[in-house]
Amino acid sequence: MKHLQTLLLIEAVAQAGSIRKAAEDMNITSSALNRRIQGFEAEFGAPIFERLPRGVRLNPAGELLIQHIRAQSSDLERVRAQVADLSGIRRGRVSISCSQAIQPYFMPSKIAEYRREHPGVTFSVNVRDRDAAEMELRNYNSDLALVFEPRHLAEFDVIMSITQPVYAVMERNHPLAAKDELRLRDCLAYPHVVPPPAIGIRYLLDLAVGRMSQKLAPTIEAESFEFMRHYVQNDQAIGFQFPIGLNIGLDDRLAFKPLSVRDISPGNLSLLQMKGRTLPVASARFANQLALALADL
Amino acid sequence: MKHLQTLLLIEAVAQAGSIRKAAEDMNITSSALNRRIQGFEAEFGAPIFERLPRGVRLNPAGELLIQHIRAQSSDLERVRAQVADLSGIRRGRVSISCSQAIQPYFMPSKIAEYRREHPGVTFSVNVRDRDAAEMELRNYNSDLALVFEPRHLAEFDVIMSITQPVYAVMERNHPLAAKDELRLRDCLAYPHVVPPPAIGIRYLLDLAVGRMSQKLAPTIEAESFEFMRHYVQNDQAIGFQFPIGLNIGLDDRLAFKPLSVRDISPGNLSLLQMKGRTLPVASARFANQLALALADL
DNA sequence: CTTTGCGCTTCTCTAAATGCAGCGCTCTCT
């Protein structure tokens, strides 16, 4: 869109950290870009970049402005989607960031279900830890985020929120697999595989272990739940996961047992959007469907 | 702001109902304006105006767009105010629509109080009935609305809400002035002055009278509460007003007596803003102060 | 049946934005 051109250039400069680099990215000369920025700052009434010897950086005013720019261009997208919607075409793109646990079973089935009704809608799914997911919302890179244990709830609107207990994952004939409910200390007696600290489930584990005035001594710290699933089949090890990330009852090689909520508090799974933002139709509808599905869990 | 030029022109056309008129308003030629609109429609991907023989009118897509334009330019204003704010200057303009009852005593004192701390902030106060006030919010013409009996609460964020009983207003030695609390039917036995149906207090009166399966037979229907105050001194007539619009205890010629809540439900006074909107700093602070003041009533 | 007011088009021109080359500066690396 032509009228956003200058704003997009500003964003590109903020991104690139230098006018010349951004100019190259946007296929114009640095002098033209430079003067557009100066012109904008003049009519805006305040500089928005700090000039550094090696380039430029947004100053606080610029930070405020860039936020406006992102909100604004994403809102224009929303309007266009809505216009397309009222001319009968159901299309659009839903972008969502989610925790790793959501990815293998839950999200694919929900997306498939949605696309059965709205085949024109495309999706962009990113797996992010809770901090990164929130950053995506803030940047308007994602419309939605479905994450465990979000941090800065005040900055976002919570569309839906449920809790899920932590499950232990182990080989089917592991000694602990006989019990219905496990104690955390029993699990920790075996080698255990935990995700890095940025992940929600690790946060809960650290909290719980802290309360027991023990320390977590992870045999293996691994990002990938897929890795964990396979590893526990070898070493009599214990892994941890939320039930939404498990195909309970469908895996004949692994056993999934809930941990006692006395030991470890259940994880809070929240569907978030940027505070006060009006989502594009497609995203809003998908959020709605997700909220219903979560309520049924 | 240059980059909004086209958008503002579109708004002007929507306003004027014709390209030529709008062109005159904006001091350009109609041909230039015409081409800008066509250019915009082309890159937007859909027409936004219906072409009529006597001019143009927004189509549904245009309605959506104009909403975006208003939100967008008011948000840019907010950013600029915030930038000014962080360079230490407290300035800005607070625009508020309010019911008539708010205007004589409450609003002036609250504005004076606010301006004692922030002398750089200016105000724009419009008296509007509840429908018109809501329209002002929707158009982003007002940041805030303080009205009795708002209608479409779902479209707005309610910052604060209180109730106030309806008072009868009469001459000091009116027969009814002796009682502490009045019944509605007693008041209606005298000539009465009521505002037109668009006003909140009239709405409550109509409701109450409807429940009594009587009909309102207003001696005088008058917009102005000022007129009402003076009229009741002549004709042994009864007027109606909320206490926030009365200088109770300071008027030696009039008596103010509450109506029984059994007869007429108290008025709901709500401080509203457009849903999901981030207000400029000055307006947000003033809203905060108003909310506190309302809580103390 | 003329008149009026409208959106839209064509042509010409001007003012604003662009590209090019180069300046002065700071930091880095030899």
Added chain:
DNA sequence: AGAGAGCGCTGCATTTAGAGAAGCGCAAAG
């Protein structure tokens, strides 16, 4: 210490996007 690289910024020639003037066709109003 000196050369070089990378940066923001500026003067000047050039391009281009946008503005104005005039006029066409059309439909409702008088």
